[in-house]
Amino acid sequence: MELIFEKSVNDRRGFRYPVSDVALKGSIPAKYARQEDAPLPEVSELDVVRHYTHLSQKNFSIDTHFYPLGSCTMKYNPKFTEALARLAGFTDLHPLLPQLAGGEHLTQGALEVLFELEQWMCELTGFTNFTLQPLAGAHGELTGIMLMAAYHKAKGNAHKKYVIIPDSAHGTNPASAAIAGYETIAIPSNKDGGMDLEALKKAITPEVAGLMMTVPSTYGVFEPNISEISKLVHSVDGIMYYDGANLNAVLGKCRPGDVGFDVMHINTHKTFTTPHGGGGPGAGPVGVNEKLAKFLPVSRVIKRNDGTFALSYDYPDSIGYIASFYGNFAILLRANAYLLMLGKQGLIGTTDHAVLNANYIMASLKDTYKVCFDRVCMHESVFSAANQAARGVHAIDIAKFLIDQQIHPPTVYFPISVPEAIMIEPTETESKQTMDDFIAKMIQADVLSKSNPEAFKDFPKTMPISRPDETKAARDVRTSFFLPADAA
Amino acid sequence: MNPYIINTSEDVAQMLKTIGVNSIDELFWDIKSEHRPKSFDLPAGLSEYEVMRKVTALSLKNNVALVPFLGGGYYDHYIPTAVSAITSRGEFYTAYTPYQPECAQGTLQALFEYQSSMCALTGMEVSNASLYDGGTALYEAMMMAMRITGREKIVMDGGVSPIYRKILKTYTHHLHYEFVETPVVHGQSSRDEIFKRLDSGVAAVILQNPNFFGAIDDFTDIIEKAHAVGALAIVSVYPVSLGLLKTPGSMGADIVVGEGQSLGLPLNFGGPYLGFMTARKKYVRKMPGRLVGETVDKEGRRCFVNTLQAREQHIRREKATSNICTNVSLCALQAAVFMAMLGKGGFKELAQLNLDKAEYAKHVLGRIKGVEVKRTAPTFNEFTVHLPLDASQVAGAMIKKGFAAGFPLGRYYPGMERYMLIAVTEKRTREEIDRYADALYEVVK
Numbered sequence: 001m002e003l004i005f006e007k008s009v010n011d012r013r014g015f016r017y018p019v020s021d022v023a024l025k026g027s028i029p030a031k032y033a034r035q036e037d038a039p040l041p042e043v044s045e046l047d048v049v050r051h052y053t054h055l056s057q058k059n060f061s062i063d064t065h066f067y068p069l070g071s072c073t074m075k076y077n078p079k080f081t082e083a084l085a086r087l088a089g090f091t092d093l094h095p096l097l098p099q100l101a102g103g104e105h106l107t108q109g110a111l112e113v114l115f116e117l118e119q120w121m122c123e124l125t126g127f128t129n130f131t132l133q134p135l136a137g138a139h140g141e142l143t144g145i146m147l148m149a150a151y152h153k154a155k156g157n158a159h160k161k162y163v164i165i166p167d168s169a170h171g172t173n174p175a176s177a178a179i180a181g182y183e184t185i186a187i188p189s190n191k192d193g194g195m196d197l198e199a200l201k202k203a204i205t206p207e208v209a210g211l212m213m214t215v216p217s218t219y220g221v222f223e224p225n226i227s228e229i230s231k232l233v234h235s236v237d238g239i240m241y242y243d244g245a246n247l248n249a250v251l252g253k254c255r256p257g258d259v260g261f262d263v264m265h266i267n268t269h270k271t272f273t274t275p276h277g278g279g280g281p282g283a284g285p286v287g288v289n290e291k292l293a294k295f296l297p298v299s300r301v302i303k304r305n306d307g308t309f310a311l312s313y314d315y316p317d318s319i320g321y322i323a324s325f326y327g328n329f330a331i332l333l334r335a336n337a338y339l340l341m342l343g344k345q346g347l348i349g350t351t352d353h354a355v356l357n358a359n360y361i362m363a364s365l366k367d368t369y370k371v372c373f374d375r376v377c378m379h380e381s382v383f384s385a386a387n388q389a390a391r392g393v394h395a396i397d398i399a400k401f402l403i404d405q406q407i408h409p410p411t412v413y414f415p416i417s418v419p420e421a422i423m424i425e426p427t428e429t430e431s432k433q434t435m436d437d438f439i440a441k442m443i444q445a446d447v448l449s450k451s452n453p454e455a456f457k458d459f460p461k462t463m464p465i466s467r468p469d470e471t472k473a474a475r476d477v478r479t480s481f482f483l484p485a486d487a488a
Numbered sequence: 489m490n491p492y493i494i495n496t497s498e499d500v501a502q503m504l505k506t507i508g509v510n511s512i513d514e515l516f517w518d519i520k521s522e523h524r525p526k527s528f529d530l531p532a533g534l535s536e537y538e539v540m541r542k543v544t545a546l547s548l549k550n551n552v553a554l555v556p557f558l559g560g561g562y563y564d565h566y567i568p569t570a571v572s573a574i575t576s577r578g579e580f581y582t583a584y585t586p587y588q589p590e591c592a593q594g595t596l597q598a599l600f601e602y603q604s605s606m607c608a609l610t611g612m613e614v615s616n617a618s619l620y621d622g623g624t625a626l627y628e629a630m631m632m633a634m635r636i637t638g639r640e641k642i643v644m645d646g647g648v649s650p651i652y653r654k655i656l657k658t659y660t661h662h663l664h665y666e667f668v669e670t671p672v673v674h675g676q677s678s679r680d681e682i683f684k685r686l687d688s689g690v691a692a693v694i695l696q697n698p699n700f701f702g703a704i705d706d707f708t709d710i711i712e713k714a715h716a717v718g719a720l721a722i723v724s725v726y727p728v729s730l731g732l733l734k735t736p737g738s739m740g741a742d743i744v745v746g747e748g749q750s751l752g753l754p755l756n757f758g759g760p761y762l763g764f765m766t767a768r769k770k771y772v773r774k775m776p777g778r779l780v781g782e783t784v785d786k787e788g789r790r791c792f793v794n795t796l797q798a799r800e801q802h803i804r805r806e807k808a809t810s811n812i813c814t815n816v817s818l819c820a821l822q823a824a825v826f827m828a829m830l831g832k833g834g835f836k837e838l839a840q841l842n843l844d845k846a847e848y849a850k851h852v853l854g855r856i857k858g859v860e861v862k863r864t865a866p867t868f869n870e871f872t873v874h875l876p877l878d879a880s881q882v883a884g885a886m887i888k889k890g891f892a893a894g895f896p897l898g899r900y901y902p903g904m905e906r907y908m909l910i911a912v913t914e915k916r917t918r919e920e921i922d923r924y925a926d927a928l929y930e931v932v933k
Contacts, residue, residue: 001593004601004828014829015568017837021918024851026843028732029866032704035738038608038730042831045570052598052825056579059594063578069587076492077582080536086572089547094558095758096895097551101880102887109549110757123530135620135759136814138801142659149662175801175811179631181663184806222518253516255525269814277818278595279585279778280618281760297658320658324561324623324651324747325758337543343533346490352512353493359515360503376507376515403591411587414802429492432499463590465785473783473795477772479614481604 001058001464004051005481008041014048039482058464059278060408066434068361070380070411070423071170071218073248073270075354078341081274081334090333095325104310111309114301114326117285117336124347125244125264126257127287131296132327137245140265140284141176141212143297143322147263147288148210148239149180150295150319157237160209164233166195168218168415170245182209189417193221193373195229204232210239215256216249218415218423220358220377230260239263239292247271248427249355249379252348256287263288272335283331297322353428354379357435361424364439368446372418380425384418393449395420397456400467401448404460405441490533555920557849558892559870559911560700561622561649562761563750565728565838566915568829571752575822585778585814589793595817596792599780602824609730609827609835610744611737612766617778618820619812622747623655625763626694626724628776628810629743630656632767633692633720634665635809636774641666641689645677647699648724650900675703675865675872683713690719692743697725697733701872701897702909703865704733711740727751727764729868731839743767752826753819762819773799776810841914842869845921849912852925858932862907870911872897876932879908889927 028034043051060067067074085091089109098107118130134140145163152160163177164185174184185203190196195213211233216222223229230240242256242264248271256264268274269282276282288296298318299311311326342350355378362371362381369383385395399409399422411423426435448455460466478484495503500512509515534542556564575581579594586592586599603615619625626648634640644653646669657667666689670681677695686693693714698704711721722743723736728750736744748762749755767775773796781795801808830838846869854861858876875882879896886893898905912921 001597003597003604004824005604008831011833013831013834014570015831015834017566017834017841017914020841020844022844022848022921024844024848026840026847028704028843028868032706032734032866034730034732034734037832037836040605040608040830040832040835041828042833043828045568045829048825048828049570049573051828052574052821053577055594055598056574056577057594058592058597059579059583060588060591061579062582065591067584069584072584074584077578078492078536080540082576082581084540084543084547087544087547089544089550089552091754091756092552092564093550093757094556094564094755094892095562096558096560097892099899100558100887100892100896101884103883106551106554106887107757109546112546112549113543120530123527126526135624136812138811138813139620139624142811146658146662153662170813171801171803171805171808172811172813174806175804175808178806178808179811222516224518224520226523250519252525252528254519254523255528258526259523275581275818276584276814277581277816278583278592278598278821279817280814281620281816281819282814320661321623321651321654322658323759324621324655324761328759329757330754331760333543337539340531340534340539340542341536342490344528344530346493346533347530348528349490349493353495355515356495356500356503356507356512359507359509363507376509376517399588400590403588408591409588429494431494432503460590464593465590465789465791466787468589468785468791468793469783470793470795473781473793474798476783477614477769477795478782479600479603479772479779479795480607481601482607483613483769 001054003481004041004043007043007047010042012042012044014043014045065406065408066430066438067408068410068424068426068438069408070425071245073425073427075273075427076429077273077275078338081337084337085330085334090330098311108309111301113333113336115303115309117332120339121266121285121287125287126255128289129293129296130285130287132285132332133297133323134265134284134286135323135328136280136282137265137267137284138172138176140286141172142179143286144241144263144265145176145180146319147292147295151239151292152209159207162208164203164208164211166213167417169212169214173212173243193217193219194223194225197225200229200232204236206236208236208238210241212241212243214243214245216246216378219372219382220380221373222378226259245270246379249351251351253351257289262291268331268335272338274331274334281328281331283328295319350428357426357428357430361426361435361439365442368443380423382418383422385420385422388446388449389420391449392453393456395422398445400459401445401456402441404462407438407441554887554890554892556892557894557910557912557924560895560909561747562755563911563913564915565750565913567752570829571822571825574825575818580821581818586794593791596780598821598824599817600782600792602820603780605824605827606764606766609727610766611735612744613769614772615766616775617780618815618817619763619765619777620816621759621761621763623652625745625765626652627656627659629722629745629765630692632743632774632776633722636771637691637718637720639689639691640664642692642694643668643670643682643685643690644694645670646672647677647701648694648696649700675701675862676705677710679710682710686713686717686719688717690717692720692722694722697723698729698868698870702867702870704868706734706739708739728839728842731836732843748823751823753822760816760819762816762823774809777812777815838914845914845916846871846912849921852921853928856925856929869913870909873908873910875906875908878905882908882931885931886927891924891927
């Protein structure tokens with residue numbers, strides 16, 4: 001399909017501004033002025049609408065396709081939260097307004113949304129305070145690790161230099177720890193998918209600043225030894241970090257704050273179904289217990305005795321500003337509305353059915369695909385396509401087969417410790433019928449891997465494009481219409 | 489209440505049978521009683537209608553009726569209706585990161601077009617597919633400059649947003665980086681102060697155009713001097729101004745970042761926004777965040793993929809160029825559609841209207857006794873005035889008269905308690921500006 005730039009026609013316009021109602025015509029001194037107009041596309045409104053509508057039709061999305069992308073919690077995104085996020089009382093609100101003298105009174109509704117959401121999150125997770133500022137999950141991780149660093153600095157723990165991370169963790173964990181200035185130690189998993197306790201004991205030294213853990217793990221396994229792990233880490237004054245990526249599996253079943261964790265982040269675009277947006281925007285609120293609360297970023301939303309809400313910056317031990325304002329407000333607003341609708345029982349039901357659905361898929365496929373851990377799983381299950389790979393059909397080939405079957409593929413090749421990994425997370429919002437269709441197609445892929453493995457090399461065949469040449473993309477880097485392709 | 493759970497009791501029974509357990513509870517056997525919640529005291533659920541009513545009522549407790557002259561890096565621009573019509577399409581907003589390019593060409597091509605438009609606007613060669621917001625984008629640019637140069641000292645101009653400077657300090661205060669801040673003199677970057685501090689230990693000079701006080705500048709001379717000591721130049725820029733202002737690319741900048749909110753995103757009480765980053769092509773492999781690149785499929789047809797992923801955390805883990813995973817794709821799409829709607833001519837017209845209205849406002853406000861419009865440097869759509877009273881007091885009085893009058897600078901600049909930053913966008917009418925001047929006259933007289 002043509003690029004919007006290739007549809008450009010000289011002097012065509014998509015949008016017209018009114019004629020200026022002021023007589024003055026400003027001019028920029030030549031020294032400071034742009035020499036040539038920015039070569040943006042010149043197209044009509046209809047060109048724009050048709051172009052992007054056509055592009056949208058080249059996407060798979062939750063609204064159009066089953067999307068069992070493991071570890072991403074691609075549940076249905078309710079429409080009413082979108083409508084709420086578009087109310088002018090929220091969209092037109094300037095973030096500096098509450099920073100004017102008396103300006104807090106102009107933003108009471110927005111501050112109440114933030115305050116209420118913090119209360120919900122505290123009770124959900126067992127923590128005492130949350131900051132809603134982190135703009136994504138990974139941003140929350142970085143914030144959490146900075147809180148860890150602030151804690152150690154305040155206690156004079158200058159010798160702390162390592163953060164322990166299991167090998168099944170998301171790549172953001174070691175990246176976040178490294179950016180915050182720590183070295184990482186990877187701990188292998190045991191045969192049940194839990195953490196190898198012996199390896200952990202060896203790694204625990206006074207130089208350990210903390211441990212980051214995803215519960216349930218990316219293997220879809222609940223860590224049975226949490227209490228012991230937490231004791232070990234706390235014995236050297238380490239901080240226990242809970243990666244909330246898989247929180248959808250434990251709502252009402254386990255609260256990180258109750259089982260030894262000191263800090264966590266939540267991915268609102270997973271558990272609280274704020275839309276993924278093709279890769280963001282998300283939000284990554286961070287919760288802490290009393291140990292870390294005083295270090296939280298400013299500003300914080302407080303409720304005064306008279307029932308009004310305010311921003312407070314009066315926290316001398318705070319790590320400071322981690323974002324420009326109060327978080328991705330329009331995203332947090334959606335999360336809040338979703339929580340209000342679900343309530344206590346709805347949240348428990350979410351986890352019940354997310355786990356039920358995941359186990360149903362696992363039970364239905366375990367005779368066809370090798371399961372990593374032959375036991376009940378949580379919200380997702382991890383298979384290996386090792387048997388199919390032996391026939392020349394790899395996880396990626398099965399993924400491409402599924403695309404032709406109008407199903408978004410599961411996560412493949414993650415966790416990285418599992419060869420030919422296929423990670424399936426159906427979520428609670430999918431029906432048995434949808435899952436049955438998926439299961440049938442997964443079995444069909446296995447049958448085809450026996451009868452005609454060569455066929456897979458051509459999949460997908462029904463999409464706007466076939467498999468792209470990724471090597472060429474990385475070698476002849478062309479990331480802009482205006483840039484000629486050549487080796488970078 | 490959870491209307492999104494759709495398994496019937498018959499479905500549940502069949503599924504449990506397939507799994508080989510008697511109840512859903514059995515699936516949670518390995519969460520021991522000691523690990524169960526000590527409390528889970530949450531309210532009961534509400535119907536959609538009840539939530540709509542409750543949250544709509546909250547929206548009405550916010551005052552969005554004030555006529556805004558408040559900017560500070562975040563502006564009240566008009567957003568053509570077609571922009572949200574596109575971004576409201578479920579095919580875009582309910583998709584995820586394009587891990588499978590064959591069924592994500594929509595998102596991928598749109599991001600490629602976004603990257604192209606950002607390059608066009610900033611005069612740079614490469615753009616990433618977005619970062620969180622302007623402040624965190626500046627932090628990423630600083631880290632990128634340190635990676636490229638292997639140096640750990642930053643010279644930062646005092647005209648850079650104080651909010652951004654606070655963010656940078658938070659991220660680095662526990663690390664061993666050295667920050668040198670140079671003061672703003674007569675509204676613009678002080679060459680003398682910056683040149684004094686440039687040496688072979690400097691990773692980057694960070695500049696902003698227009699600066700926080702609204703002054704515009706041409707940084708070519710500063711950038712040349714920075715390059716002479718092997719330092720990079722990072723320029724943070726307000727994208728709408730680039731309809732008229734010299735591009736950072738033509739000034740010689742190495743990395744350009746900024747807040748893309750003004751490219752078709754609502755103010756939204758602070759987010760989600762759009763951090764953008766463009767750079768010289770030679771630095772593309774050192775960039776953080778996702779990059780969409782062009783390639784061909786097996787049939788030789790042009791297509792788009794996430795490229796140079798070996799920089800990223802999901803491959804490189806602790807050695808990645810950044811920990812960023814999710815960016816703000818939907819906001820980048822929004823900006824791409826906004827820029828396409830305006831196009832080459834419309835974008836320039838938008839910038840001109842902003843300039844005209846701001847110049848008109850300077851003209852009428854300058855006639856008020858006791859109000860001094862600072863004219864030491866040319867400005868774009870935002871400017872600083874000196875008031876005869878405390879600016880935050882003036883802002884408070886102006887709220888009562890129906891105006892968000894501007895941003896009192898004393899909040900971030902001690903000693904500037906009588907200065908106010910005033911923004912005037914294309915949406916302000918002559919009548920609103922005149923009324924604003926009348927109200928200000930009343931307040932300061």
